[in-house]
Amino acid sequence: VTTTAGLLQPPSGDGLEALESADTIVVPSLRSGAVLTDGTLGPDVAKALIAATGHARVMSICTGAFVLAAAGLLDDRPAATHWGYTGSFRRLFPRVRLDPDVLFVDDGELLTSAGGGAGIDLCLHVVRRDHGSKVANRAARACVVAPWREGGQSQFIERPVPQASTASTGPTRAWALERLDQPLDLAAMARHARMSVRTFTRRFRGETGVSPAQWLIQRRIERAEYLLENTDLPVDRVAADAGFGTAAALRVRLHAAIGVSPSTYRRTFRPSEGPAADSR
DNA sequence: CAAAAGGGCCGCCACT
DNA sequence: TGAGTGGCGGCCCTTT
Numbered sequence: 001v002t003t004t005a006g007l008l009q010p011p012s013g014d015g016l017e018a019l020e021s022a023d024t025i026v027v028p029s030l031r032s033g034a035v036l037t038d039g040t041l042g043p044d045v046a047k048a049l050i051a052a053t054g055h056a057r058v059m060s061i062c063t064g065a066f067v068l069a070a071a072g073l074l075d076d077r078p079a080a081t082h083w084g085y086t087g088s089f090r091r092l093f094p095r096v097r098l099d100p101d102v103l104f105v106d107d108g109e110l111l112t113s114a115g116g117g118a119g120i121d122l123c124l125h126v127v128r129r130d131h132g133s134k135v136a137n138r139a140a141r142a143c144v145v146a147p148w149r150e151g152g153q154s155q156f157i158e159r160p161v162p163q164a165s166t167a168s169t170g171p172t173r174a175w176a177l178e179r180l181d182q183p184l185d186l187a188a189m190a191r192h193a194r195m196s197v198r199t200f201t202r203r204f205r206g207e208t209g210v211s212p213a214q215w216l217i218q219r220r221i222e223r224a225e226y227l228l229e230n231t232d233l234p235v236d237r238v239a240a241d242a243g244f245g246t247a248a249a250l251r252v253r254l255h256a257a258i259g260v261s262p263s264t265y266r267r268t269f270r271p272s273e274g275p276a277a278d279s280r
Numbered sequence: 281c282a283a284a285a286g287g288g289c290c291g292c293c294a295c296t
Numbered sequence: 297t298g299a300g301t302g303g304c305g306g307c308c309c310t311t312t
Binding site: 195196197198199202249252 | 300301302303304310311
């Protein structure tokens with residue numbers, strides 16, 4: 001991977017020529033510059049970027065999307081950028097189909113991501129595409145980040161792959177999220193995805209980087225954490241609603257994931273709440 | 281804590 | 297010939 005960073009204002013003509021031979025060009029986020037305020041870009045930069053699209057994959061992180069948009073690369077294409085810049089981005093680049101709800105957008109040779117953290121998600125996605133989920137997972141571990149985040153309903157938009165012979169497990173994940181409180185086993189999920197169990201597990205791991213059961217546990221933990229933080233439901237109700245069945249199972253999972261018990265977790269987020277029973 | 285049972289995961293391989 | 301599929305078996309972890 002060849003990355004060109006900090007070349008937006010090349011000192012004296014050097015730098016941009018690197019784009020001619022790059023495989024992948026990553027435009028990082030900017031905090032200032034004309035492109036953010038009035039959407040203009042040096043003509044030589046724009047020209048170099050446009051020329052590079054013939055042979056290189058071009059991606060942006062955070063406000064880097066302004067650079068791609070200013071060069072006209074994103075016209076009539078879906079894209080993502082930092083949520084704080086949604087308004088000005090739309091004003092400056094009305095032709096870009098900006099999606100404010102996704103972590104990143106994979107439109108084939110053009111990839112854009114939301115804020116810095118989503119930039120990591122995008123980079124891991126690219127590594128997964130190029131080198132498989134094993135390498136991507138190792139990279140994620142090295143960076144101390146989750147190999148995969150769901151990020152709301154629409155985790156990311158993939159370019160509608162031509163003759164998508166490959167059905168995705170994505171719809172089944174959405175389906176599973178709707179019924180987290182019910183028993184869900186591999187057979188049921190595979191049936192929903194209309195695949196054999198073997199193919200389902202293989203695809204699932206390829207697409208998310210984790211196994212179906214691990215993914216389910218992670219989602220259930222998130223649900224339980226939410227309920228502990230935002231409701232006064234008793235712990236066994238939380239366990240049931242999150243799909244753990246018993247409070248004991250929730251205890252074990254939560255402890256394995258973040259090292260604390262449900263009640264401790266709740267207390268750190270709702271210190272002054274709860275029934276008077278626990279007064280001193 | 282022990283033991284048994286039940287799932288899940290994944291390498292392997294034959295088969296489209 | 298090559299990629300995708302899915303059944304099998306063994307190991308592992310979780311639950312009872």
